[in-house]
Amino acid sequence: MAGNLQTSTGKMVFECTLCDKKYNESGSFYKHLRTHPSLKPFECTLCNEKFTENALLRTHFRTHGDEPFACTVCGFKSKHKASLQLHMRIHTGEKPFECSVCGQKCSQKGNLQTHMKTHTGEKLFECSVCGKKCSQKGNLQTHMRTHTGEKPFECSVCGKKCSMKKHLETHMRTHTGEKPFECSVCNRKFAESVSLRRHLRTHTGDKPYECNVCNKKFAFSGVLDRHLRVHTGEKPFECTVCDKRFADGGDLKKHLRTHTGEKPYGCTLCSKKFTESGKLRSHLLIHTEEKSFKCSVCNKKFSRRKSLQYHVQTHTGEKPFKCTVCGAKFLLSGNLRTHLRTHTGEKPFECTLCNRKYRHQNTLSAHLRTHTGEKPFECPVCNRKFNVKSYLSNHLLTHTGDKPYECPVCGLKYAAKGNMNKHLRTHARKK
Numbered sequence: 001m002a003g004n005l006q007t008s009t010g011k012m013v014f015e016c017t018l019c020d021k022k023y024n025e026s027g028s029f030y031k032h033l034r035t036h037p038s039l040k041p042f043e044c045t046l047c048n049e050k051f052t053e054n055a056l057l058r059t060h061f062r063t064h065g066d067e068p069f070a071c072t073v074c075g076f077k078s079k080h081k082a083s084l085q086l087h088m089r090i091h092t093g094e095k096p097f098e099c100s101v102c103g104q105k106c107s108q109k110g111n112l113q114t115h116m117k118t119h120t121g122e123k124l125f126e127c128s129v130c131g132k133k134c135s136q137k138g139n140l141q142t143h144m145r146t147h148t149g150e151k152p153f154e155c156s157v158c159g160k161k162c163s164m165k166k167h168l169e170t171h172m173r174t175h176t177g178e179k180p181f182e183c184s185v186c187n188r189k190f191a192e193s194v195s196l197r198r199h200l201r202t203h204t205g206d207k208p209y210e211c212n213v214c215n216k217k218f219a220f221s222g223v224l225d226r227h228l229r230v231h232t233g234e235k236p237f238e239c240t241v242c243d244k245r246f247a248d249g250g251d252l253k254k255h256l257r258t259h260t261g262e263k264p265y266g267c268t269l270c271s272k273k274f275t276e277s278g279k280l281r282s283h284l285l286i287h288t289e290e291k292s293f294k295c296s297v298c299n300k301k302f303s304r305r306k307s308l309q310y311h312v313q314t315h316t317g318e319k320p321f322k323c324t325v326c327g328a329k330f331l332l333s334g335n336l337r338t339h340l341r342t343h344t345g346e347k348p349f350e351c352t353l354c355n356r357k358y359r360h361q362n363t364l365s366a367h368l369r370t371h372t373g374e375k376p377f378e379c380p381v382c383n384r385k386f387n388v389k390s391y392l393s394n395h396l397l398t399h400t401g402d403k404p405y406e407c408p409v410c411g412l413k414y415a416a417k418g419n420m421n422k423h424l425r426t427h428a429r430k431k
Contacts, residue, residue: 045081242348258349258361261368271376275361 014029015022018036023029033041033052040050042057051057069084070077073091078084086108089095095105097112101119106112114136117123123133125140129147134140142164145151151161153168157175162168170192173179179189181196185203190196198220201207207217209224213231218224226248229235235245237252241259246252254276257263263273265280269287274280285291285303293308294301297315302308310331313319319329321336325343330336338360341347347357349364353371358364366388369375375385377392381399386392394416397403403413405420409427414420 241350244348258364260352261349261361261364263365 013022013024014026016029016032016036021032023032030041040052042051042054043049044051044057044060049060051060069079069081071084071087071091073088076084076087078087089107095107097106097109098104099106099112099115099119101116104115106115117135123135125134125137126132127134127140127143127147129144132143134143145163151163153162153165154160155162155168155171155175157172160171162171173191179191181190181193182188183190183196183199183203185200188199190199201219207219209218209221210216211218211224211227211231213228216227218227229247235247237246237249239245239252239255239259241256244255246255257275263275265274265277266272267274267280267283267287269284272283274283282304291301291303293303293305295308295311295315297312300311302311313331319331321330321333322328323330323336323339323343325340328339330339341359347359349358349361350356351358351364351367351371353368356367358367369387375387377386377389378384379386379392379395379399381396384395386395397415403415405414405417406412407414407420407423407427409424412423414423
């Protein structure tokens with residue numbers, strides 16, 4: 001019906017094969033084609049219906065809906081075929097645009113152009129408040145919210161607001177429990193892609209962050225930041241109760257719980273609570289009965305490597321932590337820290353209700369129960385409840401008849417240590 005001819009001068013000529021008319025311009029040629037009713041050069045890509053004019057094709061297109069192009073994989077819809085083609089690369093993984101510097105591939109030309117700025121260092125968009133420069137206009141708009149405090153994205157479940165859409169999407173997973181990012185090595189799943197990337201370093205051993213003072217390497221930038229404070233001595237995190245300072249914000253949070261008595265990590269199996277998530281994880285091994293670490297001396301098994309290391313010292317008699325004041329030695333560093341308070345008189349654990357202070361966190365926790373009336377320790381025999389675990393231990397002896405406390409003078413035995421101490425005084429008086 002139509003053909004293209006090239007003259008000796010190289011100029012293109014459009015020839016109608018029905019009537020042999022020729023045109024130098026494509027526009028004139030297509031207008032002529034409409035004089036032949038049998039010709040309909042404009043074809044719908046969805047249903048293949050043909051039209052004599054482009055305007056008629058556009059009108060027809062609306063009969064397919066506002067978004068006629070639908071993805072056959074996930075149902076995504078678009079007004080334009082080109083948008084659908086770009087979308088399909090999400091499913092096919094096609095990335096036709098390759099960086100000439102580092103070889104990274106992108107699914108869209110615009111993404112490649114943005115990526116190239118990481119090599120050129122080009123940052124055209126500058127913050128008018130702090131002068132920070134960004135490579136993309138969208139990044140600058142997001143950055144501005146750090147100054148304005150704007151948080152336009154709100155959680156429909158709990159009302160929490162976020163400054164970025166992707167932060168809201170990540171937050172929503174705390175409600176849905178969705179963890180779409182899976183480790184290809186151990187199949188562990190994560191709610192965020194950055195968490196997966198960090199986790200992968202535990203398998204690869206990759207440590208891309210290096211200290212410029214001692215050259216020690218780290219897998220995470222945050223750990224490097226904390227390490228650098230070892231060299232600088234910086235402790236930017238201060239306790240508002242006792243003014244103690246910390247190099248790490250996480251350590252300050254843990255420390256504050258010594259004042260408040262808060263134990264936010266609760267075991268779902270026995271209701272025991274802990275100040276740190278790590279302590280809860282260790283405790284959970286008690287319920288699973290998984291004890292992978294075995295003592296080579298007595299074959300006793302432990303759920304944690306550190307517990308085994310402490311236990312081995314009971315065989316060797318090693319007590320590596322020595323008090324510089326009185327010379328007393330201890331198996332654990334925590335026991336030494338607690339002991340030192342007998343010399344300093346320090347009582348860092350304060351009740352927020354009556355301001356009474358204690359040397360030990362456990363003593364504060366037990367004291368707080370006198371305010372709340374809580375008695376979490378129950379006797380399995382008679383169901384009597386106690387607010388201190390040691391009280392329950394002593395009470396259980398009344399059921400078993402066991403008397404573990406023996407007088408070193410006359411051999412008389414007692415169920416309670418306090419009763420034995422009273423008895424010892426009778427020997428002292430006789431002397």
